[in-house]
Amino acid sequence: xxxxxxxxxxxxxxxxxxxxxxxxxxxxxxxxxxxxxxxxxxxxxxxxxxxxxxxxxxxxxxxxxxxxxxxxxxxxxxxxxxxxxxxxxxxxxxxxxxxxxxxxxxxxxxxxxxxxxxxxxxxxxxxxxxxxxxxxxxxxxxxxxxxxxxxxxxxxxxxxxxxxxxxxxxxxxxxxxxxxxxxxxxxxxxxxxxxxxxxxxxxxxxxxxxxxxxxxxxxxxxxxxxxxxxxxxxxxxxxxxxxxxxxxxxxxxxxxxxxxxxxxxxxxxxxxxxxxx
Ligand code: AMP
Numbered sequence: 001x002x003x004x005x006x007x008x009x010x011x012x013x014x015x016x017x018x019x020x021x022x023x024x025x026x027x028x029x030x031x032x033x034x035x036x037x038x039x040x041x042x043x044x045x046x047x048x049x050x051x052x053x054x055x056x057x058x059x060x061x062x063x064x065x066x067x068x069x070x071x072x073x074x075x076x077x078x079x080x081x082x083x084x085x086x087x088x089x090x091x092x093x094x095x096x097x098x099x100x101x102x103x104x105x106x107x108x109x110x111x112x113x114x115x116x117x118x119x120x121x122x123x124x125x126x127x128x129x130x131x132x133x134x135x136x137x138x139x140x141x142x143x144x145x146x147x148x149x150x151x152x153x154x155x156x157x158x159x160x161x162x163x164x165x166x167x168x169x170x171x172x173x174x175x176x177x178x179x180x181x182x183x184x185x186x187x188x189x190x191x192x193x194x195x196x197x198x199x200x201x202x203x204x205x206x207x208x209x210x211x212x213x214x215x216x217x218x219x220x221x222x223x224x225x226x227x228x229x230x231x232x233x234x235x236x237x238x239x240x241x242x243x244x245x246x247x248x249x250x251x252x253x254x255x256x257x258x259x260x261x262x263x264x265x266x267x268x269x270x271x272x273x274x275x276x277x
Contacts, residue, residue, distance in 0.1 A: 001080045003087045007095075007137055010088050014138065019046025023140030023167075025131060028052040028089075029069035029185035030078050033175040037144040038082045040172055049138050050079055051088040053095065058126030064269070069185055088138070095133065106132070106162070108155065114247045115260055116151045116271070119237055124155050131156060135167055143167050148174040148182050150258060150273040151247070174272070176202065182272045194266035197231045201261055204228060205274035208241055208259040212276040217241045217250055228263055237262035237269075244275055 004010035014021065022041030026034050030052075041048040052075055059065035072089060079087055108124045111117045117124050135143065145153050153171045160169055175183045180202030181195075190198060204224035211220050221239055228234045243250055244258040257276040262269065 001076075001084055001087060003076065003089060005088075005090055005094065007090065010086070011137060013086070014049075017047055020141040021045060021138060022048045023134070023138045023143045024048065024050045024084075025134050025143070025145075026050060026052055027054045027068065027185065028075050029071050029188065030075045031175075031183045031185065031187075033146055033148060033183035035078060035082050036175050037146060037172055038079065038084050040170065041142065041144050042083055044170075045142055047085045048083075049086040049088060049140065050084050051090075051134055051138070053088075053090060053092075053130065053134075055095075055126060055130040056092055057096075057129055058123050060120045060122050067189070069188055088134075095130070106159065109158065110247075111151060111155055111158070114151070115238055115240070115262065119262065124151070127152060127155060128159050132159060132163065132165070135165055140167055142170060144170045144172055146174060147171050148184070148272070150260060154247075180206075182270075184270065186268055186270065189268045191266055194233050194268065197233050198265060198270070200228055200231060200234070201263065201270060201272045202274075204239060204261065205259050205272060209274055209276045212241070212257060213253065224259075224261075228261075233266045235264040237264070239263075241276065 022045030024037045024041055038048055038050060052072065054068050054070065056065055076087060106128045108128060111124055145156055147153055156169060160167060177183060179199040181198040204227050207224060208220050221241060224239045225236055228236055239261045241250060241257050241259045242248060244256040250257055258273055259276055260273045262271045
């Protein structure tokens with residue numbers, strides 16, 4: 001496994017590779033969810049590249065950016081154990097040293113006004129900019145993203161379609177702890193008490209799935225909101241059941257539906273989702 005911190009050195013190395021390149025962009029603090037993407041890439045490509053970059057542009061909250069875990073040596077060990085070939089871990093100066101960037105004008109569209117988009121102004125634009133930059137550097141044949149970040153998958157799909165980028169996207173299932181908590185780098189910040197409360201989110205998502213056919217949507221959403229809020233450690237941002245492709249309200253029970261949830265658990269922001277049908 002080779003570590004690169006400089007764009008030009010990585011590009012030079014990749015230019016000599018003739019096989020297919022699979023790419024897994026991450027912000028590090030790796031867990032089994034990330035590693036499942038590495039394994040999928042390994043199984044479908046000759047070379048797997050993993051990037052580790054905590055992208056300041058996608059953090060609307062400076063404190064969140066400061067607190068984001070950075071664990072490069074540990075990440076390197078995990079990636080080596082999982083047969084990753086190349087790690088790209090640049091710093092922000094290296095990534096943003098050229099400031100003229102056409103994708104800065106990328107139109108995130110409606111995604112910016114819904115759920116994560118409305119609660120985290122500038123977040124999706126920041127994600128679009130970095131992913132486009134990384135695709136341009138790595139030039140992967142395949143790229144792997146987790147459905148845990150449901151709206152992010154929609155954004156990347158739009159980016160690749162709108163800019164006609166030559167990469168095949170793979171959106172992969174969410175890996176969970178045994179009690180249902182979606183794996184996330186942020187979970188490490190949960191206190192012991194908060195960790196015990198964390199499965200409530202998945203309980204709500206499962207309740208939504210089990211009752212989607214038979215109960216009305218508002219009553220399901222209300223049950224889920226009260227189930228979370230009866231635990232005083234929770235503050236809710238949203239729990240909604242919406243059309244899985246448009247994120248608009250459901251008008252007909254035959255539409256593909258997704259339950260989306262974001263909540264602060266003892267000050268740690270968690271997001272999760274489940275497709276219901
Ligand atoms: P991040 O480091 O949070 O930017 O995540 C890097 C990639 O890993 C993104 O495509 C995430 O959606 C994906 N990911 C994060 N958590 C999980 C999980 N629990 N299961 C599967 N993929 C995940």
